[in-house]
Amino acid sequence: MKKFISLLLSLVCMFSLTGCFSDLSSLFGMGNMEPDKVIVKMQKYLDDSDLKKDNMYYKIEYDEDFQNYVLTLSHPEMNDLAVASIRYVYKNSSVSGSGELVKAWDNLTEMAKQASKDVEAKIRTYDDDAYLVVNLVNYDNQEDILLSVSGGVVLENLLDLY
Numbered sequence: 001m002k003k004f005i006s007l008l009l010s011l012v013c014m015f016s017l018t019g020c021f022s023d024l025s026s027l028f029g030m031g032n033m034e035p036d037k038v039i040v041k042m043q044k045y046l047d048d049s050d051l052k053k054d055n056m057y058y059k060i061e062y063d064e065d066f067q068n069y070v071l072t073l074s075h076p077e078m079n080d081l082a083v084a085s086i087r088y089v090y091k092n093s094s095v096s097g098s099g100e101l102v103k104a105w106d107n108l109t110e111m112a113k114q115a116s117k118d119v120e121a122k123i124r125t126y127d128d129d130a131y132l133v134v135n136l137v138n139y140d141n142q143e144d145i146l147l148s149v150s151g152g153v154v155l156e157n158l159l160d161l162y
Contacts, residue, residue: 031124031125031126031127031128032127032128033126033127035062035069035127036062037126038062038069038123038126038127038130039060039061039062039069041126042060042069042119042122042123042126043060045122046058046060046071046119051073054075055075055076056073056074056075057073057074057075057076057139058071058072058073058074059071059072060072063133067131068130068131068132068133068150069120069123069130069131069132069133070132070133070134070135071116071119071132071133071134071135072135072137072142073134073135073136073137074136074137074138074139074142075139076139077139078136078138078139078146079138079139079140080138080140080141083138083144083146083158086101086105086158086159087158089101089102090102090158090159102159105158105159108136108147109147109149109154109157112134112136112147112149112154113149113152113153113154114152115134115149116132116133116134116149116150116151116152117151117152119132119134120132120150120151131150131151132150132151133148133149133150133155134148134149134150135147135148136148146158
């Protein structure tokens with residue numbers, strides 16, 4: 001009985017000590033990693049995901065100016081020709097198949113919104129203050145952002161620009 005009471009008292013003391021911290025992970029130094037270490041962990045996480053199987057190219061980096069992480073995605077099929085076609089069909093809704101294309105883009109947008117939430121949640125296991133922006137870019141022109149999402153909120157959308 002004395003051992004049980006001692007164990008119980010030890011647990012109470014330990015949990016009262018951890019009550020001083022906002023998160024139990026901070027007790028062990030998790031959640032406070034430097035961005036360069038988080039990038040390495042997230043690169044491994046992304047390498048193990050389905051992105052490679054889907055022929056998706058990705059790059060994760062830390063933006064010092066905005067103090068957030070940026071995941072840039074591109075796919076060989078999302079090239080200049082495909083982007084021009086999407087823009088043309090969106091502007092000319094009378095084109096055959098335009099409804100399916102807009103619906104497919106909406107589905108892609110929803111997937112990007114969910115991915116931004118999921119990947120940001122994973123990053124926050126390493127960095128409590130992390131924010132993530134997911135950018136889908138033109139494969140041929142990496143400066144051409146087609147879709148930008150953060151925390152499940154669309155920041156920029158190819159279809160909203162026209």
